[in-house]
Amino acid sequence: MSGLSFGAGPTTLACSFRSLTNPYHAAFNKGAQSFAKSVGLPYVPLTTEGSSEKGIADIRALLQKTGGNLVLNVDPNDSADARVIVETCAKAGAYVTTIWNKPNDFHPWDFNPHYVAHLSFDGVAYGAATATELFKAMGGQGGVVALGGIFSNVPAIERKAGLMAALKKFPAIQLLDFQVADWDSQKAFPIMQAWLTRFNTKVKGVWAANDDMALGAIEALRAEGLAGQLLVSGMDGTQPGLAALKAGELVATVDWDPYWLGGVGLSMGLSAQQKKMDVASLPKERRESFCKATLVSKANLQAVLARRATPAADWNDARVAGPLVYR
DSSP states (O other): TTOOOOSSSSSSEEEEEEOTSSHHOOOOHHHHHHHHHTTTEEEEEEEEEOOOOHHHHHHHHHHHHHHTTTEEEEEEESSSHHHHHHHHHHHHEEEEEEEEOOOOOOOGGGGGGTTTEEEEEEHHHHHHHHHHHHHHTTTTTTOOOOOOOOOOHHHHHHHHHHHHHHHHHOOTEEEEEEEEEETTTHHHHHHHHHHHHHHHGGEEEEEEEEHHHHHHHHHHHHHHTTTTTTTOOOOOOOEEEEHHTOOOOOOBBEOOOOHHHHHHHHHHHHHHHHHHHHHHGGGGHEEEEOOEEEOOOOHHHHHHHHHHSSOOOOOTOEEEEOOOOOO
């Protein structure tokens, strides 16, 4: 950031996300870097480290530093943050795409042309899909414990709803407990330890709303010699998650392709800024989209790993699966 001057020079590209220690966001950042390199523009990664205040303050500082000559791709720490971030960017003349989190009553067309798009995935559908894979692997019966994300986080809310929907279809599966671990493996680890003490052999499966928490649970199981024996599912399709699936320690995950997601939000924002795309003329489902994802199990793991070995993305492909659904 020190090399940037107020409003001078080329457009700055930036992404704001939780943390580079999270494998999902590390891949998200790599995709953003790749896109920036492809268009020859400077790129700045901003991390919230789980703090909404830090996330918003860092974006405001970068807007001031660039004089608003900024294209931002942001995964807000909390849903409410999206409103503040977009309003601030629009006032400064910057262009912004949001990922995953925003209030239900807040839409891109409310801030034409600066609020370019909101991209997300159907958390209910995929939360149910990973739960179904887990429950089938459990033989359709037994006790399960579940690890959720941040309470006020849209993906966390939707994925839990998917879990609950799947439980209704498997009456012989008992949800022993649900606890929030904030997407964090280090928080998931002691929760899993406590569950093993509390429920002992009643636990036959672990559903986790992301791979990082699933891996924290697996480490707790490993300490008891249970890794690969007690079934676990995750989401995000991270490299460590895919490795755990290959090792037989994870039964399912979901690949959102964060590499592509990190770059495509910047690509859309830059196209809008450069007037190559008139966002106001786009259909609403193009600006509030559920994107395509891949449920990953042993059956298609090798194909996903092969694609990851040589990451590439069409930054002009929005991968629209359908319009955003508000439940």
